[in-house]
Amino acid sequence: xxxxxxxxxxxxxxxxxxxxxxxxxxxxxxxxxxxxxxxxxxxxxxxxxxxxxxxxxxxxxxxxxxxxxxxxxxxxxxxxxxxxxxxxxxxxxxxxxxxxxxxxxxxxxxxxxxxxx
Amino acid sequence: xxxxxxxxxxxxxxxxxxxxxxxxxxxxxxxxxxxxxxxxxxxxxxxxxxxxxxxxxxxxxxxxxxxxxxxxxxxxxxxxxxxxxxxxxxxxxxxxxxxxxxxxxxxxxxxxx
Numbered sequence: 001x002x003x004x005x006x007x008x009x010x011x012x013x014x015x016x017x018x019x020x021x022x023x024x025x026x027x028x029x030x031x032x033x034x035x036x037x038x039x040x041x042x043x044x045x046x047x048x049x050x051x052x053x054x055x056x057x058x059x060x061x062x063x064x065x066x067x068x069x070x071x072x073x074x075x076x077x078x079x080x081x082x083x084x085x086x087x088x089x090x091x092x093x094x095x096x097x098x099x100x101x102x103x104x105x106x107x108x109x110x111x112x113x114x115x116x117x
Numbered sequence: 118x119x120x121x122x123x124x125x126x127x128x129x130x131x132x133x134x135x136x137x138x139x140x141x142x143x144x145x146x147x148x149x150x151x152x153x154x155x156x157x158x159x160x161x162x163x164x165x166x167x168x169x170x171x172x173x174x175x176x177x178x179x180x181x182x183x184x185x186x187x188x189x190x191x192x193x194x195x196x197x198x199x200x201x202x203x204x205x206x207x208x209x210x211x212x213x214x215x216x217x218x219x220x221x222x223x224x225x226x227x228x229x230x
Binding site: 107 | 149159161220
């Protein structure tokens with residue numbers, strides 16, 4: 001149980017285009033999903049917290065107009081990197097947390113490697 | 118906000134020996150401390166976690182200890198095996214309503230056959 005699916009696993013795009021990444025909880029309802037960015041050989045940096053049916057909460061320094069997050073259902077959150085540039089190239093990982101008090105555990109997707117040319 | 122420090126950044130251990138990774142946190146309100154294992158190019162996998170009302174937790178070869186007073190927690194892996202080679206991340210999370218995880222910088226563990 002507790003499987004999180006993330007697509008695509010890898011995307012290469014031209015500078016200026018937008019890229020959408022999907023994160024799905026396959027066997028549980030996730031009231032909260034998280035989006036992280038991971039640079040090579042570095043830690044996971046939280047970008048934003050996504051709550052179903054409400055606006056995402058962005059971490060300091062993360063541009064909300066650049067990284068659009070939509071959490072339209074209890075099993076799906078999407079991250080759209082708008083007008084991508086080479087500096088946006090990175091490994092993006094989502095995680096999902098099952099609902100309920102005390103449900104701290106986060107289950108991670110397999111990540112999306114974005115390369116912007 | 119929370120700040121989590123993790124040491125060492127790299128660790129090489131002879132197969133069969135023990136490995137210890139240490140983390141400190143800054144926010145005394147944090148009450149949940151998971152450890153994740155990430156193999157190259159793969160997703161982080163939860164290997165063990167501990168809550169602040171417990172001082173130690175063990176699961177086969179893996180154990181975690183927590184010292185709330187000193188605000189540090191450690192991961193202990195005994196009888197290490199080659200498949201234990203990976204990057205390990207500690208993290209800290211606040212009480213209900215503030216469950217976002219703050220991760221440590223990671224430890225690259227290499228088990229030498």
